[in-house]
Amino acid sequence: MMRKLLLSLVMSVTFTCMMAHYSIHSILGDVKVENISGSSCKAAKGMKLKVSDRLIIPAGGKVEVYNEVDKKIYSSVASGKISLVQLMHDAVKQSANHNRNVANRLRFGKKGSDSDRRLYIEKGMVRRSLGVYDPDGEKIVANPEVIAHSIASRMAADGSFRSDSLPSAVEHSVPENGGLRFKVCNTLDFPLYFNIIKIKYDEGVPKVRISELGLPIGLYVLLPGQTIAREHFVPVSDNEKHVMVLTHSQFDIDEILAEFDKIFKENGNTAVAAEENIPLYILEM
Amino acid sequence: MGVTILAFALSKALVAPFTTQAKSFFSAPERNDYTISDFFAQIANDRAVRTLEDRIAVVDIGRGGREEIAEILETLKFCEPKVIGLDVNFDQPTEDDSRLLEAISNSPSLVLPLCVESKGDDSFSIFDKSFFYGKLAGPSYGVVNFPTATPKSSVREFSVNFPMTDRSVLPSFVTAILEKADPAAAQELRKRGNRYETTSYHSKEFNIFSADDILTRPEMFADRIVLVGALDEASDMHATPVNSYMPGLLIHAHALSTALDREWYVKLPKWVDTLLALGICFLIVLATMGIRNGVRGMLVRFLQLFMVYISVRIGYALFVDRHVIFDFSNTLVMIAFGLFAVDIWNGLAAAVKYMSIKLHFRKQQEKQQII
Numbered sequence: 001m002m003r004k005l006l007l008s009l010v011m012s013v014t015f016t017c018m019m020a021h022y023s024i025h026s027i028l029g030d031v032k033v034e035n036i037s038g039s040s041c042k043a044a045k046g047m048k049l050k051v052s053d054r055l056i057i058p059a060g061g062k063v064e065v066y067n068e069v070d071k072k073i074y075s076s077v078a079s080g081k082i083s084l085v086q087l088m089h090d091a092v093k094q095s096a097n098h099n100r101n102v103a104n105r106l107r108f109g110k111k112g113s114d115s116d117r118r119l120y121i122e123k124g125m126v127r128r129s130l131g132v133y134d135p136d137g138e139k140i141v142a143n144p145e146v147i148a149h150s151i152a153s154r155m156a157a158d159g160s161f162r163s164d165s166l167p168s169a170v171e172h173s174v175p176e177n178g179g180l181r182f183k184v185c186n187t188l189d190f191p192l193y194f195n196i197i198k199i200k201y202d203e204g205v206p207k208v209r210i211s212e213l214g215l216p217i218g219l220y221v222l223l224p225g226q227t228i229a230r231e232h233f234v235p236v237s238d239n240e241k242h243v244m245v246l247t248h249s250q251f252d253i254d255e256i257l258a259e260f261d262k263i264f265k266e267n268g269n270t271a272v273a274a275e276e277n278i279p280l281y282i283l284e285m
Numbered sequence: 286m287g288v289t290i291l292a293f294a295l296s297k298a299l300v301a302p303f304t305t306q307a308k309s310f311f312s313a314p315e316r317n318d319y320t321i322s323d324f325f326a327q328i329a330n331d332r333a334v335r336t337l338e339d340r341i342a343v344v345d346i347g348r349g350g351r352e353e354i355a356e357i358l359e360t361l362k363f364c365e366p367k368v369i370g371l372d373v374n375f376d377q378p379t380e381d382d383s384r385l386l387e388a389i390s391n392s393p394s395l396v397l398p399l400c401v402e403s404k405g406d407d408s409f410s411i412f413d414k415s416f417f418y419g420k421l422a423g424p425s426y427g428v429v430n431f432p433t434a435t436p437k438s439s440v441r442e443f444s445v446n447f448p449m450t451d452r453s454v455l456p457s458f459v460t461a462i463l464e465k466a467d468p469a470a471a472q473e474l475r476k477r478g479n480r481y482e483t484t485s486y487h488s489k490e491f492n493i494f495s496a497d498d499i500l501t502r503p504e505m506f507a508d509r510i511v512l513v514g515a516l517d518e519a520s521d522m523h524a525t526p527v528n529s530y531m532p533g534l535l536i537h538a539h540a541l542s543t544a545l546d547r548e549w550y551v552k553l554p555k556w557v558d559t560l561l562a563l564g565i566c567f568l569i570v571l572a573t574m575g576i577r578n579g580v581r582g583m584l585v586r587f588l589q590l591f592m593v594y595i596s597v598r599i600g601y602a603l604f605v606d607r608h609v610i611f612d613f614s615n616t617l618v619m620i621a622f623g624l625f626a627v628d629i630w631n632g633l634a635a636a637v638k639y640m641s642i643k644l645h646f647r648k649q650q651e652k653q654q655i656i
């Protein structure tokens with residue numbers, strides 16, 4: 001078996017002298033390819049390789065090379081600077097070494113770490129990233145300072161609040177037994193991001209927190225045509241306001257709360273100036 | 286030899302209340318399902334050289350519906366694939382299926398899935414089929430059920446065919462595709478006369494394409510077996526010897542690759558394992574009784590370890606190089622319990638000796654009293 005594999009490798013290498021047919025199948029880590037003249041570039045999946053190329057594999061990195069002739073994928077078994085032929089030779093040798101493969105599996109081989117450290121890399125969830133919902137807005141983040149200033153600027157000394165008219169259909173009301181309810185329908189042709197904060201006046205001092213109707217982590221994301229409705233049945237006390245903050249890009253609600261606390265510490269009850277005519281909509285519910 | 290046979294029988298008796306299956310040492314509790322060949326497949330799968338199986342192209346339809354599938358079939362036709370295996374069942378008609386039906390009718394060498402249910406008397410009846418089954422000329426059908434012991438067991442084998450209640454025989458999805466792609470391999474498969482064949486999962490990889498790739502890389506589908514289906518459907522994930530969750534489509538792909546390569550696995554009969562277990566038992570008894578000096582205990586235990594390694598090593602080489610599946614669970618059990626049996630044997634012998642001495646002493650005392 002070993003002889004056959006080595007023979008096929010030698011034949012492949014001989015054939016390679018006439019024609020390049022190696023490509024990078026997969027990469028793990030910052031793997032580089034160095035050509036015969038000494039210049040190197042970052043390895044990329046699908047990159048064609050010449051038999052004279054060398055691969056620079058960082059510690060913990062891995063590269064797999066595909067040979068079109070024998071339809072085999074050769075994995076690197078060590079890190080460091082290694083020629084393509086050496087990589088394939090080592091892979092064939094490792095693959096054919098039954099003693100080592102069995103011993104490794106039975107743990108007669110290299111001893112594992114005794115450390116009790118946990119990595120916490122595995123996560124029990126699925127992702128629906130913004131890249132899926134809103135590829136255009138994925139990397140756009142609203143400035144929390146601007147949003148916090150805008151909220152603060154709407155709070156008058158007499159406790160009243162200046163709301164905007166919203167660009168999309170938003171309904172809000174008080175349910176029969178108290179609390180709050182809202183319904184937002186995205187009638188626009190781009191996604192909307194919103195959350196709801198609660199401004200509570202404690203002896204005249206406003207404190208901003210996330211509303212019971214808001215999301216403590218993340219934001220509501222509403223795609224074009226989608227509608228969302230939510231209710232909270234615990235009666236709202238007189239000294240609190242629930243404010244919907246709606247934009248066309250994502251924002252960090254915790255940063256907004258932190259900025260708001262900072263503004264209030266710096267300015268007290270004095271009026272705060274804020275940018276106007278920006279795509280930010282604030283509505284008292 | 287007498288002691289060996291007694292130790293062997295005693296080992297079997299000792300093991301019986303717990304388990305007679307080595308798999309219980311390794312198996313996941315919810316499946317109670319593990320075979321030695323799984324272990325070999327996992328070792329082989331971790332090797333540094335794998336094969337990219339490019340005779341089979343897999344097209345992932347993702348969340349695509351009937352329109353998208355119809356478009357895939359329409360486009361694939363131009364690529365001239367050898368066979369298309371569409372692993373999607375259309376159980377109910379919708380308002381407008383005309384495009385899909387036309388694409389299916391016009392696809393040359395198309396194989397569609399059927400599901401069967403067991404009738405308990407080693408025959409099956411069709412349980413789930415597309416709404417146009419038997420009405421459309423053109424497509425062939427193959428049964429996609431996997432032969433497993435329990436619903437969550439690993440899929441280790443593929444079925445060759447399914448005897449139906451009406452005495453007809455339906456081919457499995459793999460056999461139906463193979464008949465069109467490689468009739469000689471299909472004939473060889475049937476000639477072997479086995480109901481099931483072991484699937485080779487290790488050291489293989491498949492090219493997986495999206496629907497868009499059909500237009501941009503048509504050469505990857507020409508003259509190949511193209512399997513079309515979803516790879517992220519939670520209900521179609523199954524355990525295999527090398528992977529806890531493998532899409533059904535890839536399981537079909539592995540089975541097809543096994544058949545195309547004519548990688549027929551042979552299972553050694555159980556008596557070979559029993560014979561070897563007896564031999565191992567003999568060695569342990571010989572070592573325990575033969576070595577008289579103080580290092581006996583240590584040597585025997587090293588011998589046990591060495592025999593475990595040798596058994597696995599031989600089994601692995603047979604599996605990888607010769608396609609022979611040797612289930613040596615009895616041998617492993619014997620290595621673990623053989624020495625225990627010898628200890629019990631020695632203990633019983635010592636107890637009998639002690640009792641006989643005591644009896645003899647008491648008889649002598651009685652004699653003296655009489656005198």
